[in-house]
Amino acid sequence: MRADLDIIKDWIPAGSRVLDLGCGNGELLAYLQANKQVTGYGLEINDENIKQCIRRGVNVLEQDLDKGLGNFASNSFDIVVMSQALQAVHYPDRILEEMLRVGRECIITFPNFGHWRCRWYLARNGRMPVSEFLPYTWYNTPNIHFCTFEDFECLCRELKVKVLDRLAVDRQHRHGIGSRLWPNLLGEIGIYRVTGPSL
Secondary structure, three states: OOHHHHHHHHHOOOOOEEEEEOOOOOHHHHHHHHHHOOEEEEEEOOHHHHHHHHHHOOOEEEOOHHHOOOOOOOOOEEEEEEEOOHHHOOOHHHHHHHHHHHEEEEEEEEEOOOOHHHHHHHHHHOOOOOOOOOOOOOOOOOOOOOOOHHHHHHHHHHOOOEEEEEEEEOOOOOOOHHHHHOHHHHOOEEEEEEEOOOO
16 A cells, blocks of 8 residues: 555544545555445546556546535545645645535645755756656646645635644655654655544
8 A cells, every 4th residue: 555545544433434535546445445344435537547446346436626526415424535636636725625524524645845855956956846756847747736734734724724633754654753843844745634613
């Protein structure tokens, strides 16, 4: 299992109703169904990923996240997950509000563009960072909204979203003392668990 998903799975209680946005090949939901008796759906837009979800026995719907979650009733799920996709949607603020409308809690992961390697690459080269973790150039990247942990937490404050848990991890998804003390500088990936203002 992908390393960030390996962390996320421990944050999801057994028997939960889960909606996984941009679920990829369905590996998280397949694991949760088999090991935690979770029920739910994955939303995905990539045809090959949808086929892999079906092969794994994951309930998957083809859906463009930029069109919202209007096909789901409020409070339909216990947990809504969005892993490594927040930076690729057109309106991250709207999708966060929609996630909190349909789910009691949300788990979100995204790359931190305030990490020291990104800052150093930009300062040294004068160009948008390209790395093994972020292999795209500025003109072909699916990441259209670059943000830092500070940006995301500012958005949470604006929307009155409560941060329940936060991990700042490196590319191997380790969270050491450095990323705990200076998350916006030393954390490469953010893993957040949040809930809406009414809870």
